Amino acid sequence: MKGEVSTVRPTADIERKSRTTSAGNREALEPSSPVAYFGPDEPLRLDAGIDLSPIQIAYNTYGELNADRSNAILVCHALTGDHYAASQSPVTGKPGWWSSIIGPGKPIDTDRYFVICSNVIGGCLGSTGPASIDPETGEPYGLTLPVITIPDMVRAQAMLVDRLGIDTLFAVIGGSMGGMQVLQWTVSYPERVFAALPIATGARHSAQNIAFHEIGRQAVMADPDWQAGRYFAHGKRPVKGLAVARMTAHVTYLSEMALHRKFGRNLQDRERLGFGFEADFQIESYLRHQGMTFVDRFDANSYLYMTRAMDYFDIAADFDGSLAKAFQGSKTRFCLVSFSSDWLFPTEENRAVVHALNAAAASVSFVEIETDRGHDAFLLEEPNFFAAIDGFVSSAARARGLSR
């Protein structure tokens, strides 16, 4: 359907399929949003060497596609994100995770741009993932779903963008795992990306980051309720293991300074230490809360797949180890943003991408935002960050000939 004009809105048929392909026991995780369905004639070719079919991609759009189809911005979400970038999540009831950036008059201005955000393949919030029903068995895939990679996610997004009738994206933007997808877009489909904004990310996952992900996976797999990934069949969910995984990851999203400022050694609900193993310190209660609320909204197997996708990410690996080669000849305009206190994707990881882009003679801007809020800063109100996005996107829009 590539090049077709109409924006696909969910039909009753697609909605039905969406429900059918979801495990009954995860209905609470099934959001109501447009869903693009790709049948047996349109399989997704995975890096694992398998054609995955059928697949469905849940997504949301904000703003209007212009007549030229030249004002589309694809927003890529992070590890546990979803396609509710700028609208209330039906799962959590919270505002979209980037509502502060996307909207009328905001840095990603929905009065000017047509914004698309889709749930990644391998996810659990509407797109095909390990909790989806394998049509061959009638059971959830679980670990029988092949490992999904960042290029796989991007290939699926390209199928959606085709379906929406868009040839070239004005911009692709995202932070963390979303930033990996942005970089992958510029390598997989260089001619289809006018401007790229990879934020708080890197061109490959570091040993330390793999280590923290492996801890999370081991925590999930150590939970006997995980049942080798077949927990739905046993009416169970590895909530304790997944909570520990989330707690571990969450600490890496914050900076020591932010933790110190927010919590320090403040005690929870007590005048003095309790001399026991209940949560004494506020940081303990906070982490436990983070763990417990996460398991309500996220599928444990999907967490394994998402972390694996990030760990596998290494753009240079396909280019004889040369990142510059990956970007050779790129006409995309790049803007990279890092945050000074981010220790998950420190500035130097972002700068390595900038250096490769320089070596490839690509057009690139780079800004490091001073903040003590760590990796999570890309999801927070950071005026200098917003100004950087706004300035770069506006400038790219002029170059693209997008009138106000």
Add this chain to the structure above:
Amino acid sequence: MKGEVSTVRPTADIERKSRTTSAGNREALEPSSPVAYFGPDEPLRLDAGIDLSPIQIAYNTYGELNADRSNAILVCHALTGDHYAASQSPVTGKPGWWSSIIGPGKPIDTDRYFVICSNVIGGCLGSTGPASIDPETGEPYGLTLPVITIPDMVRAQAMLVDRLGIDTLFAVIGGSMGGMQVLQWTVSYPERVFAALPIATGARHSAQNIAFHEIGRQAVMADPDWQAGRYFAHGKRPVKGLAVARMTAHVTYLSEMALHRKFGRNLQDRERLGFGFEADFQIESYLRHQGMTFVDRFDANSYLYMTRAMDYFDIAADFDGSLAKAFQGSKTRFCLVSFSSDWLFPTEENRAVVHALNAAAASVSFVEIETDRGHDAFLLEEPNFFAAIDGFVSSAARARGLSR
């Protein structure tokens, strides 16, 4: 027995008691070493407000106590350390954890000094801890043992030092949790410490460090085999949870640079990615190995107690929040050492102690060792570190009038 002359070597009686107070199912963890036994007439007063009795303290000594009893150095071990500082561990078969520093002609020269190292109270390698038998029930204490603090550990060490007939320690030295004990010694018994060497430590545990410990505790407690701490009674051990806890802690002991240098994204036993959830990367295999070997040598409840002790540590809390007040009037000579890539106890945490000592007009040296090996550097061969220890200890020995 304070001030008594003879060094206590284990008697058949003490040895028997040692075995009796150990849970039968942890015999493999029971090392053979001198054990000091303190009966009902010598209880250990705990910060929790309870008198713990009886207690036993397993220890080792190296070198000879001089006639003046003025050449004793107390070595304090870290979170999962033991009293085999300079001799082979009967549990792991490995050389002592500080064999590179302690020995004839080494920075802590056993030809000159009498070195004592004891297993901390709350531990699991010979001293009284949660796996010891509660005489009131005949069952292992488990979580009925009161929470143990760093001051409690130090109070027990002072009982041992009394028993050994030593009034003033020439030096107290230790890294990480061992460094916390060193600092506590100078506050609890300022007149009994001639020189103090707190290494890679801090005067209180930071929010981030508490967070990582809490993750480890939650991992242990999430393991159904933990059985609310009563796993021995059920013939079980929470090995999976404890392994995840250890993996988490282990990452914090290393630096990103060290992980990158040692492992990078090197693959394990394969030419290419496996597209599954087995260990693909060497860092994954390494971490799994660290987790698995740890559970063979450490008791899960003891891990809860040790981490809690560190989390509770906050010297200034007892001095109206003023660390300088804690050290007021101290005549001890201090030497603090930090490691540049240590992010668990970064240089600034060590420097905060130095500043407080300066404010208290104490005698203090401070050195930051340049290394990319992270927190664990204090256990490794670091020539500049060894030179700093050697120089400070030799200088203090001259001031103490210890002839060569």
